[in-house]
Amino acid sequence: MPAAIGEHHLYPAADLRSFAARAFQAVGVPADQADTIAKLMTDIDLRGADGHGIFRLPQYIRRIRAGGINVSPNIRVVRETAAAALVDGDNCVGHLAVEKAARLAIDKAETSGVAWVGTRNSNHAGAASVYAMMALERDMIGIYSAVGSANHLPPWGGVDMLLSTNPIAVAIPAREEPAVVLDMATTVAAFGKIKTAALRGESIPEGWMIDRDGNPLTDPTRAEEGFLLPIGGYKGYGLAMVLGLLAGTLNGAALGRDVVDFNKDDATATNTGQFVLAIDVKVFADVDTFKRDVDRIVREMRSSERLPGIDRIRVPGEGSAATFVERSRDGIPIPPDLLRVLQSLAEDLAVPGLG
Amino acid sequence: MPAAIGEHHLYPAADLRSFAARAFQAVGVPADQADTIAKLMTDIDLRGADGHGIFRLPQYIRRIRAGGINVSPNIRVVRETAAAALVDGDNCVGHLAVEKAARLAIDKAETSGVAWVGTRNSNHAGAASVYAMMALERDMIGIYSAVGSANHLPPWGGVDMLLSTNPIAVAIPAREEPAVVLDMATTVAAFGKIKTAALRGESIPEGWMIDRDGNPLTDPTRAEEGFLLPIGGYKGYGLAMVLGLLAGTLNGAALGRDVVDFNKDDATATNTGQFVLAIDVKVFADVDTFKRDVDRIVREMRSSERLPGIDRIRVPGEGSAATFVERSRDGIPIPPDLLRVLQSLAEDLAVPGLG
DSSP states (O other), X not given: OOOEETTEEEEOHHHHHHHHHHHHHHTTOOHHHHHHHHHHHHHHHHTTOGGGTGGGHHHHHHHHHTTSSOSSOOOEEEEEETTEEEEEOTTOOHHHHHHHHHHHHHHHHHHHSEEEEEEEEEOOOSOHHHHHHGGGGGTEEEEEEEOOSSOOBOOTTBOSOOBOOOOEEEEEOOSSSOOEEEEEOSBXXXXXXXHHHHHHTOOOOTTSEEETTSXXXXXXXXXXXXXXXXXXXXXXXXXXXXXXXXXXGGGTOOOGXXXXXXXXXXXXXXXXXXXXXXXXXXXXXXXXHHHXXXXXXXXXXXXXXXXXXXOOOOOTTHHHHHHHHHHHHHOEEEOHHHHHHHHHHHHHHTSOOOO | OOOEETTEEEEOHHHHHHHHHHHHHHTTOOHHHHHHHHHHHHHHHHTTOGGXXXXXXXXXXXXXXXXXXXXXXXXXXXXXETTEEEEEOTTOOHHHHHHHHHHHHHHXXXXXXXXXXXXXXXXXXXXXXXXXXGGGGGTXXXXXXXXXXXXXXXXXXXXXXXXXXXXXXXEEOOSSSOOEEEXXXXXXXXXXXXXXXXXXXXXXXXXXXXXXXXXXOOOGGGGGGEEEOBTTTHHHHHHHHHHHHHHTGGGTOOOGGGOOOTXXXXXXXXXXXXXXXEEEHHHHSOHHHHHHHHHHHHHHXXXXXXXXXXXXXXXXXHHHHHHXXXXXXXXXXXXXXXXXXXXXXXXXXXXXXXX
């Protein structure tokens, strides 16, 4: 048995990665692609975005088995210029399409300075931050956005759920400080937080959701009767909409009524769209000077005088950077419920489980 | 005398433009540059962003006279690749640097597909939307952001005002519908709204500002004792910070403690930074198909069932598009206080006033 914190067993990332890769191979994903997906999922867990890593494995496998994802995709660049491209994922596991888009954006930015690559016929790809962060290895800034895989947000003033929590991630390299990594949904709370509160029997704060009469909804077990609120009211609605047009509509991918709820429908192709933008720092600045400047700004923020009762000021990305260090050393905590689900998946697929 | 609504005199855009151009020429701005600035300022008023158009003229003129802006700038491209560039504004009126950056981004996107141009040593440039919208004429998508010209926002949990309301604008072309144009500050309310409420003797809603103890601040005359709140709490703080790093730090422009409050200091060079990103739609999609798709999404949003008490659902940009039509036809309303200030400015500069 692995180490444990409380009831959570701790697994080394390598064990989760090889398990996820076995599971994908068992349903027909070629070994190299299975490993790419498994690595990205494990990176997500290492950074603490637990709702988007190995937690999603059973759903991805179920979707593949239901025919909702193509395990022999022809992922190809269908349009291309010096600084832009469009990748058609051929209904692949989303991680593969976005990983290809991110690599292509980074390579193109190396010669053009900046590059933007969109995807279509992709699928849910996990946490936004991992794709934005791929640019950091090359001293680039990465920006990623996506059309979320289920609509939980109406237009401002409306009740028809036509938008998702369309996230945006921005990763900016620093020198001694952790990279600045913003990874946010355009709603006050992500839908996963509502589900977690419901599982724990907790109520949710006013301001996260309203019901169809416009009243605050604080009982998360009633989530289906209401919808999420966007950040800043009409501003967050506008942001979700323009990100959806950029990540979805521009690429010929789904937005609005065309979005398939991937939690409720395993079989219909989602035609998910995403984009990755890479910006090569050295075009604009001396790289070392820029990183020192980012360090300085990070430290200015952190050393601000604080409001009463606030113990420290955080900078986007520092929490997940600390989690990465801790989990790389100690392992990734897997809650008992999830462990049971993963072990049952292993039996079902007749592959070795987590042990 | 011109036409009037209530106490507001209505002036044709052309009259405001020629007046602003005369004022800039009177303080040494060359005629062609004066006209470029005046046109952009008037475009801002035509679209209803009243706090960023001709309203700012006295401040810009005062700043030029105080030596805080260079009227004989050498605005030049200091770094450049196929899809990226950095424009040094040489402390020019901000409109000139950003207009050059936007034109360059659009021209580069025509060949590269996508292009990003940053500015440094620029100044306040008015409303974000006009620069994002320049891309629309070429069937491109435009994105603009800037480091705001005064810090009103602390990091989340802090009280030191280290960030501005750093705005973002995104303009996306449509076919029969008005273009989708988002233009938002990363704070719940822009500082201009607080000043307007104070002038009118109104209180401001909870959620716009807090005081240094973290309590809601609803008396706008006490604005100096508190600070603006970011949209979505820590999310808006994160967004303001990354936009500041992209528009400011990446370009070698000011962010954080280096930001000069241009409302309080007319003489110190601000080293303002901005960026414009242009995305050529035809790289990703057939332009007409894309515009029809944008129309469809706009109509989906607008035709959503509504919350009780909501008369209609708006889409970002439709309000300012309607204002543009109305003001192009009827003129731009100038409140009596502003008119007096502008007439006094005309006398002071010994140029013909608005008449």
